[in-house]
Amino acid sequence: MQTEAKLQTNLNPLQAKKESRWSVALKEFKRDKHYYVLLSPFMIIFFLFTVIPVVCSLVLSFFYFNMLEAPRFIGWQNYSRLFLSDDVFMIALKNTLLFALITGPISYIACFLFAWIINELSPKVRAIMTLVFYAPSISGNVYFVWLILFSGDSYGYLNGILMKLGFILEPIQWLTNEKYIMTIVIIVQLWLSLGTSFLAFIAGLQTIDKTLVEAATVDGIRNRWQELWFITLPSMRPQLMFGAVMQITASFAVAEVSINLAGFPSVNYAAHTVVTHLMDYGTIRFEMGYASAIATFLFVLMLGTNKLTQSMLRKVGE
Amino acid sequence: MRMLSVIRTPRRLNRSFAVSFLLFVLLGLFGCFMALPLIFTVNNAFKPLDELFIFPPRLFVNNPTMDNFFDLVALMGNSWVPLSRYIANTLLITIVGTAGHILLASAAAYPLAKYRFRGSRSLFAIVVLSLMFSGHVTAIPNYMVMSWIGWINTHASIIVPSLAFPLGLFLMKQFMEQIPDALLEAAKIDGANEYRIYWSIVMPNVKPAWLTLMILQFPMLWGSDGGNFIYSENLKTLHYALGQITAGGIARAGVGAAIALLLMIVPITLFIISQSSVMQTMATSGMKD
Missing domain, CATH: 4.10.290 (Bacteriorhodopsin Fragment)
Known part of the structure; x- marks a missing residue:
């Protein structure tokens, strides 16, 4: 009891x-x-x-x-096939990394550099320049223009101008020549890439406390580069983080530009990327398991790069 | 020096004239590079056929004409699906998608921005994480989900996924954090419930963020070509029609230029109208560690 x-x-x-x-x-x-x-x-x-x-x-x-x-x-078979026996995937991976390594940092720096210069302008000019730089990224159907500019016949604008000036005698097949296609896709991708993060940077620059700059000048900051490194960049860290995420994600996802300019698939896979490879297996060959392996790899690649860059950005201005 | 002061904000610390000048030249050069294709699109739309194929090519139009636009109407009037149908489809997708997105994103952003409750932090963390990969990653399962629900070949397959675009929720939440808590407290004391506070206090205060979400969502849907989801010709979008016309090659160059201008002009005009509000929202876009 x-x-x-x-x-x-x-x-x-x-x-x-x-x-x-x-x-x-x-x-x-x-x-x-x-x-x-x-x-x-x-x-x-x-x-x-x-x-x-x-x-x-x-x-x-x-x-x-x-x-x-x-x-x-089937266990790890999709992955082993992807990395060990799929030659086209290796081309796609090489191209994607090349795109990401070139367009990622350049577009990120361009976004910041132009935002920084634009910020010095008077409000009216600033609004116009913002529009000029931002417009390409929202004008949706832009590939059409580049198709005429780089058209492979003598009606193509670039060919026409180069022939008129005497640099070339015959039109060059810009979009179907392996030598040029990557460069062209990179240029167009860069042209399109001043998007959301560019706006975030301009807006971020506007919010920087002006008294901070005055105080720093008293403390011995002499020129704009010192001001940039010691004041501007550290005060913009949250926007820089946000911009990095936007740009990195976009630079690994290059596909639409490649498909619209170089075709799908492109000549000898010259502009093939991981995303177009994924589309190939997912929407044409219907090998969903294999396509999912590609998607998972892309997911890990994007997330990993983002996390890595974030930890690097924390060091800015320290 | 005097000329420069017209375009530059006057009197700033730590600025030397020479470097300013160089930077502005750089800005101007790249500005031209950015603007050229757009100027070119506008000019092309008004070029008569002989000017479109002149050698050497000219950037600016000499004898502007509206022929390309008339041709476009005539061409699409004869086709099996009239042009107005493509326009209506695009408008439906864009307007419902954009308005719905603003509504859902702000409804979800309000509790996340202003209150802490079970799961709120982890839900937001997942949203931020999803900014770090593109929609291509989810394309394959998305297709299967669509086919299970039976949405293949409907406009819902384009509209509904776009309603939960994570970037919109992120920006909206960051902007809503600025609303003073005192305002919400006062409304609560006056007897308003959460839905009423959301609708009549929070929403009117975040108008700049509506416009920002619009400017991000609108071009995406406006430029949508239906992807892999839409097969019926009478459900397809204006962007898809453009693709078909330009596939016509040289014979359709003028009409293609006209429709390209139509597609380009709408999002750019929207941005011009909403620019200052967009900037206000973007100032709060920062990501904390």
Whole structure:
């Protein structure tokens, strides 16, 4: 009897604690239910079309799946095929890394450099220049223009001008020549790349505390470069982080420009990227498992680079 | 020096004339590079056929004409699906997609920006993480999801995923953090519930952010060609029609130039209208470590 009572008292606090934790959670949920209601429409769609697909991709990458038969588990085979026996993927990977290494840093620095120069202008000129630099990235159908500029016949504007000036005698097939195609895609990609982060930088530069600059001048800052390094960059770190994420993601995702200018697939895969490789297997060959392996690899590549760059950016101005 | 002061904000510390001059020249040069293709698109749309194929090519139009636009209307009037249908499809996708996105993103951003509750931090962390990879990663499962729901070949397949564009939620949340808590407290004391606060206090205060979300979402949907989801000709978009016309090659050069101008002009005009609001929102776009 006594022992039983002892047991009861021993059990009770534990049970009470457990119950109260659940009831606290429930109470919190009841109290905050309006927030969940407000969040739910966005989050349901977001999970359905972004979060769950990422997980699906990860799982599918270990299966053979062609949309008709039931998926079959094949372990790491998709990955071993991707890295060991797919020559085209190696070309795609090489091109993607080349694109990312060139367009990523250049577009990021260009975004900041032009935003920084534009910031010195008077408000009206600033608005116009912002428009000039930002317009390409929102003008949607721009590939069309570049197709005429780089057209392979003598009606192409670049060919026409070069022939008129006497640099070349015959038109050059800009878009179907392996030698030029990468360069052209990179130029067009750079032209398009002054987007969201460019705007964020201009806006960020406007918010920098002017008294900070005055104080620094008293403390011995002599020229604009010192001001840039010691004042401007450190005060803009949040915007720099945001811009880096935008630019890195875009530079690994080069595909639309390549498809529209060089065709799909491009001559001898000269402008093939990881994304076009993914499209090839996902939407043409319907090897969904293999395409998912490519997608998972792309996911890891983008996320890894972003995280790495963020840790590097934390050092700016320190 | 005097001339420079017209375009430059007067009197700044730590600035030397020579470097300013060089930087402005650099800006001007690249400005030309950026603007040239756009100027070229505008000029091409008004060129008569003989000027489009003149050798050597000219940038500016000599005898501007509206022929290309008339040809466009005539050409599309004869086709199986009239041009107005493509325009209507694009407008439907763009307007519903953009408006819905602003509504859903701001509804979700309000609790995330202003309150802390179970899961709020991790949900936002997932949204930020999703900024770090592009939509291509999810393309394959998305297609399967669409086909399971039965949305293949409907406009919903383009509109619905775009409603939950994570960049919009991120920017909206960052902007909403600026709204003073006292304002919300006062509304609560006056007896407003959360939905009412969201709709009549928060929403009017974040108008600049609406326009920013619009300027990011609109061009994306406006330029959408239906992707892999839309097969029926009568559901396709204006951007798709442009692709078909330009595939006609030399014979369609004029008409192609006209439709390219039409497609380009709308998002750019929207940006001109909303520029100052966009800048206001972007100032809060920073990412904390």
